[in-house]
Amino acid sequence: MQSLKSRFFYYVVKRKLAQMRELNLPLPESRAMQEKTAPTMFKMPLGVSTERVEIRGLQGLWLRPDAQRSNGIVLYLHGGAYVQGSINTSRALAARLALASQTSTLSLDYRLAPEHPYPAAVDDAFDVYCELLKSHPGRPIAVTGDSAGGGLSVALALRIRDAGVNPPVALALLSPWTDLALSNATHITLAKVDPFFANKEPLTKAAQAYAMGQDLSNPFISPQYARFADFPPTLIHVGALEALLDDSRVLAQKMLVDGITVELKIFPGMWHVWQTFGGLFKEADQSLFELGKFINLRLNGI
Numbered sequence: 057m058q059s060l061k062s063r064f065f066y067y068v069v070k071r072k073l074a075q076m077r078e079l080n081l082p083l084p085e086s087r088a089m090q091e092k093t094a095p096t097m098f099k100m101p102l103g104v105s106t107e108r109v110e111i112r113g114l115q116g117l118w119l120r121p122d123a124q125r126s127n128g129i130v131l132y133l134h135g136g137a138y139v140q141g142s143i144n145t146s147r148a149l150a151a152r153l154a155l156a157s158q159t160s161t162l163s164l165d166y167r168l169a170p171e172h173p174y175p176a177a178v179d180d181a182f183d184v185y186c187e188l189l190k191s192h193p194g195r196p197i198a199v200t201g202d203s204a205g206g207g208l209s210v211a212l213a214l215r216i217r218d219a220g221v222n223p224p225v226a227l228a229l230l231s232p233w234t235d236l237a238l239s240n241a242t243h244i245t246l247a248k249v250d251p252f253f254a255n256k257e258p259l260t261k262a263a264q265a266y267a268m269g270q271d272l273s274n275p276f277i278s279p280q281y282a283r284f285a286d287f288p289p290t291l292i293h294v295g296a297l298e299a300l301l302d303d304s305r306v307l308a309q310k311m312l313v314d315g316i317t318v319e320l321k322i323f324p325g326m327w328h329v330w331q332t333f334g335g336l337f338k339e340a341d342q343s344l345f346e347l348g349k350f351i352n353l354r355l356n357g358i
Contacts, residue, residue, distance in 0.1 A: 128355030135203025156348020206232025295326030
């Protein structure tokens with residue numbers, strides 16, 4: 057049964073985001089507001105140390121749990137529809153994933169559109185992944201991301217596979233955005249209940265800014281259209297009240313057809329990336345625990 061706390065947060069989030077849409081802030085102002093409010097809204101958990109680093113000219117944030125139970129590394133890619141978000145806005149979620157997986161986690165500030173359209177984000181993630189392989193030889197790597205970062209995680213795995221680079225041992229995806237063409241049915245059927253995406257317009261604008269005229273069905277832009285042979289084991293968590301629900305369903309189905317080990321879990325009553333509320337209600341904590349356990353087991357060869 058859905059917790060009363062999660063029901064409360066659902067309606068709070070739905071109301072607050074509706075108010076934000078009415079403001080219709082330009083992208084620079086929206087970014088600035090997110091940078092200011094997210095770190096205060098979502099508190100860092102205890103038991104994680106942080107270290108800012110620069111890797112191949114990009115900013116990163118290491119999140120190292122006090123209790124580590126893995127020799128591996130997690131690369132975390134934040135959400136924000138490829139046009140906003142950063143290591144600052146996502147650090148609490150990344151830290152909770154690091155705690156749950158008991159693994160040192162690098163959160164990456166990949167370049168954003170429209171200033172840096174595709175393939176900048178994929179290039180950045182690939183370059184940093186290769187640098188992690190070089191600087192931490194022999195240590196397994198898992199990749200995780202939320203929303204656009206989830207889609208980018210899949211695009212990164214495609215790039216790694218096609219380049220013949222040592223692959224990640226696992227992908228853990230939180231409400232991934234995998235179809236920038238917005239062709240899936242739940243954009244219509246679930247629009248009224250989704251706090252984030254009551255209509256397609258924000259995602260349409262973001263997709264156009266990221267693709268910058270390129271084909272939205274390019275698998276490296278919309279990984280839903282890829283083939284998944286030789287892909288790492290994948291766990292996908294998504295909410296039942298998401299317009300992006302079908303992005304996860306279709307992705308999982310295509311992975312299964314291609315013979316990939318994949319598990320899709322749909323959480324009743326949950327919305328887009330509800331795991332940001334870790335520590336506040338049980339469904340967020342449950343998802344984080346399961347994602348972390350999956351990552352830890354794969355990093356430890358189990």
